[in-house]
Amino acid sequence: MPRSRWLGPAAAAGVLLVMAPFGYTLKLGIVTTITAALMLALVAHGWNMLGGFGGYLNFGMAVFFGVGVYSSAILNERLAWGMWQTLPVAAGLAVLTALPVGLATLRLRGHYFAIFTLVITFLAQSAALNLAITNGASGVYTTAPATGPRPIAALFYYCFLGFVVLATGLAYAVQHSNFGYALRAIREDEDAAAALGVRTTAVKLAALLLGAALAGLAGGLYAFQTGYIEPTGTFSLGLSLDVVLVCVIGGLGTWQGPLLGAGIVVLLEQWLRTLFATVHPFGWTIPIESNRIVLGLLLVLFALYAKRGVAGIFRPARGSQLNV
Amino acid sequence: MTQGLVAAGLSKRFGGHRAVREASFRVPPGTIVGLIGPNGSGKTTTLNLLNGVLRPDAGSITVDGVELAGRSSREFVRRGITRTFQTTRVFSTVTALENLLIPTLHTRLARRELHRRAEGLLEFAGLSAHRDTAASELSGGQQKLLEFVRALMTGPNTVLMDEPFAGVHPSLKETMRERIRQRNEEGTSFVVVSHEIPDLMRLSDEVVCMSDGAVICHGSPQEVSEDTRVIEAYLGAAGRAS
Ligand SMILES: Nc1ncnc2c1ncn2[C@@H]1O[C@H](COP(=O)(O)OP(=O)(O)OP(=O)(O)O)[C@@H](O)[C@H]1O
């Protein structure tokens, strides 16, 4: 145990050291791709708190991300706030959005939460489309916090890298704390956990809010990275599903899972995109959106046959397998 | 104020079935109360009422004079009532040590102190070597012991134990009995449900017998084992079964 305990963090620190100069040494396109993976990892870390450790599947992570995006963008456009000033508000408003969602659904066991989270993505989309403050379908523009392609790419690379490091540390701490053990107890046998005196609703709610904060932060950064935001791209079911996929592939309820999963999913999406653009079976053009089908299949395969995800390969099996 | 755990007029229905009917008994501080009765007589349901897993339809549960009927399990734990389960419910994907830490989430003790206590209890249960073993990899008997010491982590004054000896090898059973006695000598009360009547009679200070959801007899092991209603309840059940 003590050996495997420091092996993972040591490997992660090594990877971080290698990644440190990338913002300036790699080609712009590659820096942007890695940044996309880091962003996905950050939101996935947020998802993993309740979804991975606690076993409550959330299909609405894009809502908390999107609230972060809009908070930062609106504060920047209307009040000319700088990026760093907006980030705490982005995280805070994402948490405030998650609060009623959690209060309404987490008292109940089972699938109510999952179904409810599936619905809220569409609610958020139509709210953003119809509210005056979000400027409807016209969207919101943000001002870039740096000038020139390289400085901008490098800035967001390091910002996301920094937050991913913090979130990974947080996930590690959760995984090895009584809070994390209680979440895993909830995933396994919530009634027993409650009978032993664990305040299960409060624990689940705390995990949800912690996750929403991370997603909101990621959204706040993204608002400045992308420069222009609009409702459907921001509150996208695609992102909500991607983070689930990331955690399932990477390994549910492990601090490594979101990192490994995000890398794999982003690489795979890129590869599929080029593949579908260049391959024309019988002269047909494969629609770009077909990659969703491939990723969906992958989700099912991992859920059925590799429940511990890629992180499970690196760690000896411990205990019985869990259902996704 | 009445000290200890007191159940008065407890009732619980499941649909039309009255699983517990106006059950009343007391667990004075420092005693081991054996709870016996045929299958389906309401023993597990009674334990579920006594730690807030189920809400009674009627009746009162007081702990040192404080009314707890209808409160959450969390509140019962805070007042010193903890439990084990009839079919063992350890958390299989976390280690033995982590199993012990789970009920302590809301206590204010420092992590160091909790770890010290958990390791002490693992030692007490003879499970020190399995500290970092996933609970699913422990034997059934070891899981029962783990469940027992998990119930001790929050420093309870009364532990409710549902079938602690079922499916446990005689030597481990002896360990379990020994440990219960030891804790009892240090002042912890127990309610022990068991079908192993002779063993339970030797362990208990008092015995409560249930039949069809009602308490039909409450007294010393001697009194209860000679009570005709108890003999009738058991023979009756056996008679119906055959
Ligand atoms: N959740 C439930 N829903 C419906 N009926 C229940 C429920 N729990 C218990 N019962 C019924 O209540 C009665 C008492 O059950 P209980 O489990 O308390 O018996 P018991 O004395 O513990 O029996 P055993 O010795 O077999 O464990 C039984 O008839 C049982 O079928």
Ligand SMILES: [Mg+2]
């Ligand atoms: Mg029972």
